[in-house]
Amino acid sequence: MSGHNKWSTIxxxxxxxxxxxxxxxxxxxxxxxxxxxxxxxxxxxxPRLRVAIANAKGASMPKDNIERAISKGKEKDxxxxxxxxxxxxxxxxxxxxxxxxxxxxxxTISNVRAIFNKFNGxxxxxxxxxxxxxxxxxxxxxxxxxxxxDDFELETIDGGAEDIVEDDGIITVTTLMEDFGxxxxxxxxxxxEVENAELQRIPHETVNLDLDDSKKIMxxxxxxxxxxxxxxxxxxxxxxxxxxxxxx
Numbered sequence: 001m002s003g004h005n006k007w008s009t010i011x012x013x014x015x016x017x018x019x020x021x022x023x024x025x026x027x028x029x030x031x032x033x034x035x036x037x038x039x040x041x042x043x044x045x046x047p048r049l050r051v052a053i054a055n056a057k058g059a060s061m062p063k064d065n066i067e068r069a070i071s072k073g074k075e076k077d078x079x080x081x082x083x084x085x086x087x088x089x090x091x092x093x094x095x096x097x098x099x100x101x102x103x104x105x106x107x108t109i110s111n112v113r114a115i116f117n118k119f120n121g122x123x124x125x126x127x128x129x130x131x132x133x134x135x136x137x138x139x140x141x142x143x144x145x146x147x148x149x150d151d152f153e154l155e156t157i158d159g160g161a162e163d164i165v166e167d168d169g170i171i172t173v174t175t176l177m178e179d180f181g182x183x184x185x186x187x188x189x190x191x192x193e194v195e196n197a198e199l200q201r202i203p204h205e206t207v208n209l210d211l212d213d214s215k216k217i218m219x220x221x222x223x224x225x226x227x228x229x230x231x232x233x234x235x236x237x238x239x240x241x242x243x244x245x246x247x248x
Contacts, residue, residue, distance in 0.1 A: 027231055028056045029069040030101050034081050036073025047181055050188075051197050058140075058195035079103040086112045088123040092209055094217050095129050095236045096121075097201050102229040111227050119220045132236060133201040136162070137180030139173040139187065140196040152190075159186025170195075174202075203236035214243045 035049040043050045049070075056066050082105055086098045102108040116123045143166060152171070153164050160179030165172045175183045177199060187194055209217065217237050224233045 023226070024059055025056075025061055025065060026228065028052065028059060028061060029065065029072075030081065031231070032056065032066065032069035033073040033079075034083070034101060036070055037080070041070050041074050047184060051184060054194050055196050055198070084108060085126070086123060087126070087129040088116055088121055090116075090119060090121040090217055090220055090235075092207065092213055092217070094207055094209075095132050095203070096221070096224075097129060097133065097232075097234040098224050098230055099232040099234075100227075100229045101231050104229075108227075108229040111229065112224070115220070115223050115227070119223070121220070132205075133203050133234065135177040135199055136202045137175040137177060137183055138196075138198060138200045138202075139175075139183060139194055141171040141173065141187075141192060141194055143169050143171050144193075152192075155190055156183070156186065159183045198232070200232075201234035203234075206236050206238035208238040208240070211240075211242055211246070214238075214240070215246060218243070218247065 031052045032049065035046060035052050039046040039048060041049070043053055053066060056069075081101050081103050084100045084102060084105065086100070086109070088096060090096055098112055100108050100112070113123050115121075149166065153161070156164060156173050160175045160182045161173050162176055162179075163172075163174040165174075173183065180197075180199060184197060214237060217235070221233050221235060224230050
């Protein structure tokens with residue numbers, strides 16, 4: 001299984017087992033709010049909002065919640081959010097990107113720095129990990145019985161697909177970052193249901209640790225993800241089948 005497909009798979013498994021449903025929803029609501037403030041509430045004219053709404057539906061968010069988030073983004077006194085990225089190293093040289101959306105930058109950097117310090121990590125400078133990761137568009141799509149995979153692959157390649165992997169009833173389509181919007185449009189034209197679409201940071205190579213050390217790293221990742229300001233966390237830890245079993 002390719003690295004980015006492992007990453008998408010583990011995110012899906014964690015999400016399916018995550019009892020903190022409201023936490024998932026709060027991240028999506030924040031993304032919808034930012035998208036509306038950035039380019040307006042018309043999803044037809046706002047590609048970022050269309051992606052956020054599709055992700056909300058993929059997470060089974062109720063329609064009322066989605067509509068409230070859009071309305072919140074239209075309010076003049078709605079909070080203004082900044083999108084920030086922090087990068088650094090955890091134990092055993094594991095590189096980590098922490099992507100945040102916040103209305104209080106001082107609070108966010110303080111919390112992120114505290115987590116790095118607590119777990120003997122080091123917060124680095126902006127751009128210090130850019131040589132270790134590529135930013136890619138990743139689309140997670142439930143495979144339908146009526147899908148013709150040959151036709152699907154030809155269509156998505158035309159839309160900019162760099163890699164297409166089918167595993168356990170889920171298709172993962174990866175594109176170059178600059179082809180993210182092109183692929184989004186192509187899948188809409190194909191009337192394909194997308195469970196999740198996002199820009200991910202994919203490591204060039206992963207670091208393989210023993211199970212105990214890997215579980216400790218994943219606990220740090222969970223700690224970052226539990227922070228209200230954190231939207232996504234990416235890392236270069238090798239996600240082995242053994243580790244995935246412990247996270248189910």
